[in-house]
Amino acid sequence: MALPAQILAVTTANVRSIPRRLGNSLVIVVGVAGVVAVLILVLTMFVGFRTTIEGDGRPDRAIILPRGATTEYEGSLSRETAAAVMNAPGIKHDGRGRPIVSAEVILVAPVARKADNSDVNVTLRGVGGQYFVMRPELKLVSGRMFHPGNQELLAGTSASAEFAGLDIGKQVRLQDGDWTVVGTFAGGNGARESELVADALTVMSAYKLDAFNTMGVMLESPATIASIKEALAGDPTLQVDVRAEPEYLATASDGVNRMLRLVAYAIGSIMALGALFAALNSMSSAVVARTVEIATLRAIGFSPSAVAVSVLIEALLLALLGAVVGVAVAYAAFNGATISTLGGAVWDSQLVYSLTITRSVTVTAVLLACALGLLGGAFPAIRAARSNVADALHES
């Protein structure tokens, strides 16, 4: 028989005998399923957080912060600075010739998380009149815009779903009395949906603030960031840093990102190691249990490599079955669940994001499962191929 035919024959025989040694074979399936499900969970948390934060970045938007500030909330930009930025070159103008700029103040509002009624903070962003022009991905989904001068605000849809008291018509207690939620908005990759938005000047007068914290500008094109940088650097009274939005978002989320990445890879690799030992164990037992069978096959002319490859294929098939189970468990258990955690625009404000299992995460987990199956099958396969036919038969 040719090698492929031999492999096929031995593999078929192996697979057919699986029901008789079910417990042992299930070890690989369950072990791999556990690794795959957990790996998908931790990777989805990591990837979900990153895409939620960084996905909104557009190279033709820039964030302007006071010199040295690394986050949107920590520094202040005077009204004069804001005016100078608005007149800088390279900024896109709307149909009526006004620069598309939003000078913003960043505060937090205390709210209660619906799930456990715990007190947490959400970001309250006081924005300029061009905010929704500058962020066309955000759309009002219900209610109406706030009227500047009135103590009114809009809630992002994630915030209003996750936290109590953020439905239209409800009042939020902030500085200077109660503020009414008049609408909800959604859009983009979701980071902004965790925020409350109100008119910047109204917020500043209520909080007796005299400065903005951050500014966002729409550029004529990604390339014109150079001219705005140059113009602002030329004026020594303006101490500001201009950064393209994607660059800013990548640095702003770096801390939590690093933590989640470390957690994902640490847990994933530890579990993979454990499952590898289990797979090795299981396939070795399978080979040991079939010592006589394998020797008989070899005695009647099956080549060692056919035997070895068939062991590998069996391990791979079991691992794949485990991967399927693991993916199914992961989808059933948490796909679409939302997480509310630290990671908003302010250091202690909440970011709400949903766990959406992506294809690339699934593919990564399945590839790892295959690797586990192959590695777990490799040594037992070699052992099976090398076993001494006469000794093995004699043993019986």
Next chain:
Amino acid sequence: MRFFPLLWAGLWRRPTRSVLTGLSIAVAFLLLGLLEGVNAGFSKAIAEAHRDLLVTRTRVRGGAPMPISALATIQSIPGVREVTQRAYLMGAYGDPLLKNMVAAIATDPAVFFQLRPGLTVTKQSLRAMRENRSGMLATPALLQQFGWRVGDAVTLRSQILKTDGSRDWTFNIVGTFDSVKNPANAYFGIINYSYLDEYRVEDRGTAEAFYERIADPTKAVTTAAAIDQIFANSSHETRTQSDQERAEFQAKQLGNVQFFTNAIMGAVLFTLAFLTGNTLRQSIHERIPEFAVLKAVGYSDARVLGLAYAEALLLYMPAAAVGLMLAYLAAPLAKEDIGSIVVSPAVAMSGLACAALLALVGTALPALSLSRMAIVDALRRR
């Protein structure tokens, strides 16, 4: 003890299997130890926080600061022992264009350090602060960061305007203090509130927070409510929390962490129970005739079961201990990115108890079928 050679021989009957099973157990307990350590880290922070220490802040952050006159009002509330105020000064040292911000807490140092048991300070430093109004205490880490020494005068450029029209605040470093828990990582200074308040133009006579110590920790909630009552319906409503409440609050801010650590631990335990249970089943199954011999020579079912369990323990416990030890060694590595993972004796004990339970569950099922088997049938099996 005289059964030890028997157990040992049983373990090494199939060395590959025992070693691989041991390795899986060790790896699983490494992970379990770390995850349980994360949970324990949170609980520890909450448990260690003082219930008799309160902090009052404005309810709406970024809102108007509280008038300093509230200090006397709070002091007069029954049950309040000590009160001190806090304000902040942020300033850049040296070239203001670089990122070298220094944060300083402006307070009454003598009272402040009594109310912050997490910070240590010497009597000399406190005396120096009393004698030198423009003094500053700095942590060793801060001194090292800027190459400062005690005795230096340092100038910070702040956003806070001084009465003389400048924004340059000069302080004399008169001593040091440090964080008990996190010695090398505290980067801030302590200055005299009276000095800051006398020379600042805006927000004069206000504080950003008050620290209190109360006589009876069980009255934390009612005292906090009494303090918040003072400011109710003012432009600066407050929220007073005990340190313990704040620690819980911070843990909750992190989100459903415990849910996820528990979910992962559950998955790991289930998988582990299945994998090791299978190994035990095989191992006992293969030796049914041996156990039957023991029974034939008069060993009771319980004794045979005990032997099987002891053998499982001999495999599980050292492996679990190795895993937990690895977790203990690995925990500090994650400190910078994740925070404190506490692989405490309690975590280790619960881990070992878990291993013993897994061994029991894994042994029970096959051993039960063994005890039901007639000796003659068992002896005949191959």
